[in-house]
Amino acid sequence: MRxxxxxxxSGLSVCIGSYAxxxxxxxxxxxxxxxxxSRLGVGGSEDGSPESASSNVLGSSQxxxxxxxxxxxxxxxxxxxxxxxxxxxxxxxxFPSQTPGNNKLQRASEIMRHGYPSSDQLKHYDxxxxxxxxxxxxxxxxxxxxxxxxxxxxxxxxDRTKSVFLEDASVHPYxxxxxxxxxxxxYDRGHLAAAGNHRHSQEYMNQTFHLTNISPxxxxxxxxxxxxxxxxxxxxxxxxxxxxxxxxxxxxxxxxDPYDGKQYVKYEVIGKNNVAVPTHFFKVLLIEDNQGEFxxxxxxxxxxxxxxxxKLRNFLVPIDSIERAAGFxxxxxxxxxxxxxxxxxKI
Amino acid sequence: MRxxxxxxxSGLSVCIGSYAxxxxxxxxxxxxxxxxxSRLGVGGSEDGSPESASSNVLGSSQxxxxxxxxxxxxxxxxxxxxxxxxxxxxxxxxFPSQTPGNNKLQRASEIMRHGYPSSDQLKHYDxxxxxxxxxxxxxxxxxxxxxxxxxxxxxxxxDRTKSVFLEDASVHPYxxxxxxxxxxxxYDRGHLAAAGNHRHSQEYMNQTFHLTNISPxxxxxxxxxxxxxxxxxxxxxxxxxxxxxxxxxxxxxxxxDPYDGKQYVKYEVIGKNNVAVPTHFFKVLLIEDNQGEFxxxxxxxxxxxxxxxxKLRNFLVPIDSIERAAGFxxxxxxxxxxxxxxxxxKI
Numbered sequence: 001m002r003x004x005x006x007x008x009x010s011g012l013s014v015c016i017g018s019y020a021x022x023x024x025x026x027x028x029x030x031x032x033x034x035x036x037x038s039r040l041g042v043g044g045s046e047d048g049s050p051e052s053a054s055s056n057v058l059g060s061s062q063x064x065x066x067x068x069x070x071x072x073x074x075x076x077x078x079x080x081x082x083x084x085x086x087x088x089x090x091x092x093x094x095f096p097s098q099t100p101g102n103n104k105l106q107r108a109s110e111i112m113r114h115g116y117p118s119s120d121q122l123k124h125y126d127x128x129x130x131x132x133x134x135x136x137x138x139x140x141x142x143x144x145x146x147x148x149x150x151x152x153x154x155x156x157x158x159d160r161t162k163s164v165f166l167e168d169a170s171v172h173p174y175x176x177x178x179x180x181x182x183x184x185x186x187y188d189r190g191h192l193a194a195a196g197n198h199r200h201s202q203e204y205m206n207q208t209f210h211l212t213n214i215s216p217x218x219x220x221x222x223x224x225x226x227x228x229x230x231x232x233x234x235x236x237x238x239x240x241x242x243x244x245x246x247x248x249x250x251x252x253x254x255x256x257d258p259y260d261g262k263q264y265v266k267y268e269v270i271g272k273n274n275v276a277v278p279t280h281f282f283k284v285l286l287i288e289d290n291q292g293e294f295x296x297x298x299x300x301x302x303x304x305x306x307x308x309x310x311k312l313r314n315f316l317v318p319i320d321s322i323e324r325a326a327g328f329x330x331x332x333x334x335x336x337x338x339x340x341x342x343x344x345x346k347i
Numbered sequence: 348m349r350x351x352x353x354x355x356x357s358g359l360s361v362c363i364g365s366y367a368x369x370x371x372x373x374x375x376x377x378x379x380x381x382x383x384x385s386r387l388g389v390g391g392s393e394d395g396s397p398e399s400a401s402s403n404v405l406g407s408s409q410x411x412x413x414x415x416x417x418x419x420x421x422x423x424x425x426x427x428x429x430x431x432x433x434x435x436x437x438x439x440x441x442f443p444s445q446t447p448g449n450n451k452l453q454r455a456s457e458i459m460r461h462g463y464p465s466s467d468q469l470k471h472y473d474x475x476x477x478x479x480x481x482x483x484x485x486x487x488x489x490x491x492x493x494x495x496x497x498x499x500x501x502x503x504x505x506d507r508t509k510s511v512f513l514e515d516a517s518v519h520p521y522x523x524x525x526x527x528x529x530x531x532x533x534y535d536r537g538h539l540a541a542a543g544n545h546r547h548s549q550e551y552m553n554q555t556f557h558l559t560n561i562s563p564x565x566x567x568x569x570x571x572x573x574x575x576x577x578x579x580x581x582x583x584x585x586x587x588x589x590x591x592x593x594x595x596x597x598x599x600x601x602x603x604d605p606y607d608g609k610q611y612v613k614y615e616v617i618g619k620n621n622v623a624v625p626t627h628f629f630k631v632l633l634i635e636d637n638q639g640e641f642x643x644x645x646x647x648x649x650x651x652x653x654x655x656x657x658k659l660r661n662f663l664v665p666i667d668s669i670e671r672a673a674g675f676x677x678x679x680x681x682x683x684x685x686x687x688x689x690x691x692x693k694i
Binding site: 103104105107108110111112113114115117118119120124125126127128129131133134135136140141143144145172174175245247252254262263264265266267268269270274276286320323324325326327328329330331332333334 | 450451452454455457458459460461462464465466467471472473474475476478480481482483487488490491492519521522592594599601609610611612613614615616617621623633667670671672673674675676677678679680681
């Protein structure tokens, strides 16, 4: 139902529809949970081999992460590789040669001898966490955690006019977005983690101006209007919740070409660093009330001018449509039995 | 120079040109090396804080990886996070509270309480390594290591007709490409790690038929022709080299729209899982001779019908044009002083 309203407004129904499939149902949580369990079954590994690759090389604390952080499994696996230097006695210590599961990793150390490429870059700021997409020069996602205490602190502790947009020197120049890329592009430098959520410290606010947290957004009718409305709504929810977890990110959604009937992803890139202009943005709210029960709200807005007065609830979509398009699961560690409501619908 | 020839053939000069910038020069290696060194400076961390985040929580072997695997830094950093479960005594052991650098990670554990999303998925097969891009349902990259011994083994040990295309059950169904996605799409299921490089074992060959290693490729004039020629060329090089490292992957390159003069990335997606059809493919060869010296060759081919008889050398491009477009560095652990030749040009 909601989906149809989005369609009318955005004119891009097909792209969301193609991901959404059917209505999001609670049963999907269960199915997903089972999938994750089977993926992380005792002795199981990501590639289906009976021996967990990680368990051979990681200490107990790492293994513990392996079991408690399903979405980070591949990351843990990555870090468990032997380095690309020649096999040394140190490597032999890490990989005792008699363990059968080590063959793949030994072979991987030869294949990957000259470096493991990665297009992800995880960034920890003081008050938000971000995964940077080096290919598109945008974040994959940005996570915030808001509480009434944080939002009610004296706003005078920070002054937005003192914050400046900062290129992130920790990103390799090949993949770094710059202020020059945005200049004359016609797009605003839009925040993913909202500056207004981090007003209780000048330093925290300044950090939201890192260009890793910025995406090209349509200004009039979007960044300066409905996106700002959404950010204000988020804060209003945060002031009433025990905890509010917010995940924000860009999407690059396909749409059907009317001429050949095929589906295409098409997005502009700006500046000499080819910063991608997302077709849509998502924001997912996980709201914890004082009873420790949860409500989920997931929005997708097209990156375009949206008429004033359009209701935010028109942009509610099933969360799996975001997950399928973004390429990752969201809040998959949530205790599902505590989820009481999705997009305003009791479950 | 080479670039211009690619332009003529592919008709997509602008998209490569916009990444390539200027000719690849040896000095860039040096500059890159310096960048990496500064990024990994003593006590440095990715986000520029004076204390390495990893060093607080990882054992010496992990720290060692941190210093020896620059491209995996962000991965190591990711795995060093506290789990998303409530802070327990176990967490306290991992994060002694007096260390200043731990504040960000403690805060991150709160922000990321319900899961760390990841769009990467690292896969170790017996004879190749692959990073899967869950958003595009293609690999980011596939690495192989070929030797004369491997390529000269009795080919009768494997039979290609016994191999079948396999969906990869280790990939979550939301992100998994399927045979159904390719059916009636008009595209071939093209190998990234070539089946023909893994003929010495039926099992190894079968593994190259996992759909994680497959991308939609134009059949006639590409997959069945020049791409196959490139694969044969790779094997001919491998038979003459001490070691040959091959990295293969898809690209999604922007091109200028003649109507509005802006740059757009545009690619088709097929099937109900929206498997991306790459606009181009790259293959990078790092060739080690018997003296332990290296030669680098880097190709980008457009995913389209290419006239018979077109020379492979027409598709040589500067490696940084691939890196910028793909979003990761390649062979960044290579001992640069041992690099003797790039794309046939002595340095």
